[in-house]
Amino acid sequence: MTTLTRAGAGNWARVRRWATPPSMILAATRARLAGDWRAACAAANVDVDAAAVDRGDFAPFSDDLAHFAPDLLRWHLPRKPGRGDTHLDARQVVQLAGTADGPSLYVGGTRVGFGSQRLRLFVTAEPLDPDAWDDWEWDDGPRPFHAMHDYRDRRHLWDARASGALLAGCGWTHLPFFDPAGNPLPERAWGRAERILALHDAGRHREAWQAAGADVPAPPQPPNNWTERILRQHWQGFLGEHAAVVDAARKKAGAAGGAQVGLPFGWSHVVRLTGFDGGRLTGEWVPTGYRDRDADWHLDPAPYQRPIDGELLRAGALPVTALHPLVHAAFFPEAPPLLPRATPPPAPEARLRCRGGAWHHVRMTGGRFEIPHDDDERRREEALVALGGQVYGCLAAERRWREPGSTLPRALHELRRDLMLRAQHGDLAGVLELLDAGVDPHARDPHGRTLLHHLGGLLAGPGDLPLLDRLLAAGLDVDARDRRGMTPLQALVNETGPAFVARALLDAGADPDTVDDQGVSLADTLDRYGGTELAFLRPPDA
Numbered sequence: 001m002t003t004l005t006r007a008g009a010g011n012w013a014r015v016r017r018w019a020t021p022p023s024m025i026l027a028a029t030r031a032r033l034a035g036d037w038r039a040a041c042a043a044a045n046v047d048v049d050a051a052a053v054d055r056g057d058f059a060p061f062s063d064d065l066a067h068f069a070p071d072l073l074r075w076h077l078p079r080k081p082g083r084g085d086t087h088l089d090a091r092q093v094v095q096l097a098g099t100a101d102g103p104s105l106y107v108g109g110t111r112v113g114f115g116s117q118r119l120r121l122f123v124t125a126e127p128l129d130p131d132a133w134d135d136w137e138w139d140d141g142p143r144p145f146h147a148m149h150d151y152r153d154r155r156h157l158w159d160a161r162a163s164g165a166l167l168a169g170c171g172w173t174h175l176p177f178f179d180p181a182g183n184p185l186p187e188r189a190w191g192r193a194e195r196i197l198a199l200h201d202a203g204r205h206r207e208a209w210q211a212a213g214a215d216v217p218a219p220p221q222p223p224n225n226w227t228e229r230i231l232r233q234h235w236q237g238f239l240g241e242h243a244a245v246v247d248a249a250r251k252k253a254g255a256a257g258g259a260q261v262g263l264p265f266g267w268s269h270v271v272r273l274t275g276f277d278g279g280r281l282t283g284e285w286v287p288t289g290y291r292d293r294d295a296d297w298h299l300d301p302a303p304y305q306r307p308i309d310g311e312l313l314r315a316g317a318l319p320v321t322a323l324h325p326l327v328h329a330a331f332f333p334e335a336p337p338l339l340p341r342a343t344p345p346p347a348p349e350a351r352l353r354c355r356g357g358a359w360h361h362v363r364m365t366g367g368r369f370e371i372p373h374d375d376d377e378r379r380r381e382e383a384l385v386a387l388g389g390q391v392y393g394c395l396a397a398e399r400r401w402r403e404p405g406s407t408l409p410r411a412l413h414e415l416r417r418d419l420m421l422r423a424q425h426g427d428l429a430g431v432l433e434l435l436d437a438g439v440d441p442h443a444r445d446p447h448g449r450t451l452l453h454h455l456g457g458l459l460a461g462p463g464d465l466p467l468l469d470r471l472l473a474a475g476l477d478v479d480a481r482d483r484r485g486m487t488p489l490q491a492l493v494n495e496t497g498p499a500f501v502a503r504a505l506l507d508a509g510a511d512p513d514t515v516d517d518q519g520v521s522l523a524d525t526l527d528r529y530g531g532t533e534l535a536f537l538r539p540p541d542a
Contacts (some may be wrong), residue, residue: 004237009317011081014310014421016322019086019117020075021427022340025324030072032160037065044070045426046107046119047498057123061105064097064159073107073158074119075324078149083126084446086421087113091146096158098127108145111529114447116495117425127135154303156330166330167514169303170241175310175331182320182332196242205235209283212242214249214285227268234265239311244304246281249273253301262286262298270298307331342430345418348439350411354393362394362412365438367474369398392450401440404448404483420445423454428464441474448483455488455505456497465504478510485517489537493525499533512537 004012027043038383040047052058058065078089090113096105104127108120130148136173155162167175173181176193185194192211199208219235249261253276261282271283288295294354309327312318320328321341328338349363363370371394373381381395400406401416408416417441422430431451435441441451452469453456459465472478479487486494489510492502506512515521524535 004311004315004317009312009315011084012312013317014084015079015081015086015317016309016312017343018421018425018427019079020071020324021422021425021430022342023427025071025340028069029325029457032067032069035066037068040068041070041121044074045117045457045460046070046121048121052123053276054249057103058105060103061097061123064105067159067161068096069163069326070119071162072160072163072326075327076157077109084417085114087424088117091144092149093128093145093147094149095127096151098152100127102126104128110495112163112495115491116423116454116497118457118495118497146373150355160326163326164326164330164333166307169244171244171247172241174333175313177314178332178363180332180334182335192243193241200238203236205238208242213246214273214281214283217285219265219269220285222268230266231269239306239308240301240304241306245299245301249281250276258278258297260297261492262288262295263301264288264298345430345434345437346411346415348415348434348437350397350409352393352397352409360394363395363438364440367435367438367440369401369440370397371398397435400443402442404444405446415439416443419443420449420454423451426457426460428458428460428467431458432467433471441471441476448481449491450476450480450482450488452478452480452488453482453486453491455494455501456492459498459501462500465500468504468508472508478505478508481512485515487511487514490514490516490522490525493522493530493534493537496529496531496534500538502534502537506537
């Protein structure tokens with residue numbers, strides 16, 4: 001048992017399976033080791049402004065970029081997986097390097113969570129000011145970002161040289177419950193870290209804090225059930241390393257000469273620790289406001305958080321072979337290097353119950369369903385649908401494959417999910433593998449998006465455009481609408497996607513004058529999100 005619930009472990013396991021594909025890790029690693037940081041970024045779906053490179057904007061960070069592992073950063077970026085979602089938190093920005101009075105290196109995140117997972121590497125002449133975003137007005141244009149994360153002192157999340165320090169914030173030299181070579185530890189060999197975690201996992205949270213050196217009572221009963229539930233989740237699901245947090249609180253109090261340090265638990269409460277005069281630390285729950293979350297006396301728990309991958313390993317939700325190689329090396333420093341391997345895709349076939357109760361074998365070949373029904377049976381089913389009737393079995397599965405959110409037999413549901421998540425996360429090799437295996441390319445994700453809607457995050461460069469030709473040849477509609485009424489071209493503009501994909505869609509006949517279901521035109525989307533690279537989409541008289 002771990003802090004993660006069964007649902008939480010399953011959600012994170014999906015993230016690790018699809019969100020940073022092994023093909024991406026391998027390609028980015030090869031480019032980094034060859035000394036080509038721009039190629040490493042391209043392999044990891046991170047855009048780099050060519051004009052900024054030509055101007056020399058990135059020159060002050062040449063040493064950082066030589067060791068930048070964009071695939072590792074993508075692995076660690078913030079997400080809140082749930083309900084099958086695997087995407088990054090939208091509108092986040094991460095500062096990698098820079099000083100208060102000079103240029104800074106940033107990675108900007110996605111604008112739309114469920115869309116393209118493409119990132120952007122950029123440099124600013126002076127650091128961004130997130131406080132200025134709090135008063136951002138709608139008329140000022142799209143708010144740049146919702147949150148900023150400072151990774152300048154957390155280089156193990158993106159710098160290959162520092163990746164081995166992943167566990168340093170917790171005070172660990174290797175992952176608890178395992179030896180340095182990755183073998184499970186017997187209980188007789190457990191140390192302090194294992195004993196504290198075992199108490200926490202068993203629901204003995206007060207005892208876990210006591211073992212770490214602080215008396216922290218259970219949370220109070222807030223006035224409403226919603227706040228109580230959130231507070232309980234943070235208490236029971238605390239992901240910090242208890243002993244490291246207590247030690248950091250002592251250091252913070254000593255450095256500032258303070259009598260109290262706050263440990264935030266969600267947005268509504270902090271635990272106020274006192275007793276820094278040499279006695280035992282005691283905690284008191286204190287209500288707080290959202291805008292007080294960064295108060296000077298609060299301790300940022302992020303540097304002392306237990307890696308989610310360690311929780312997944314302990315829960316049995318993730319095999320060791322599914323780890324990022326640099327994470328694996330940090331967890332098990334004496335183990336042989338790990339070579340990432342892709343999970344084999346589901347077979348493009350299923351066995352399902354058809355009309356009359358008979359079991360039929362359905363498979364896909366050449367991008368089409370093969371079902372044991374002749375043309376006459378198909379025509380009868382189509383006539384039944386036209387009259388408002390219900391289709392069952394094989395023919396229903398074929399129709400529902402192309403309908404967003406529709407119910408499918410489990411094997412076909414998993415196959416469609418696999419295809420669309422590979423597309424969303426830029427796994428071109430994985431998508432091509434499935435199409436080559438005969439999978440029908442007309443699938444849609446839960447948001448109604450086709451593979452054409454995902455091209456902005458799927459194609460790394462013009463050399464990948466044959467996929468567009470292949471999809472069009474298979475009969476996909478270049479102006480298909482998703483559940484918001486957006487065509488692939490408007491979705492691309494909404495995500496400020498690559499210009500070469502926009503040009504290719506135009507050349508394929510995409511309509512540049514569409515309006516979505518909210519009454520937002522492609523021109524409106526272009527004005528708001530298009531940037532300079534997509535300016536060619538504007539009419540000449542605009």
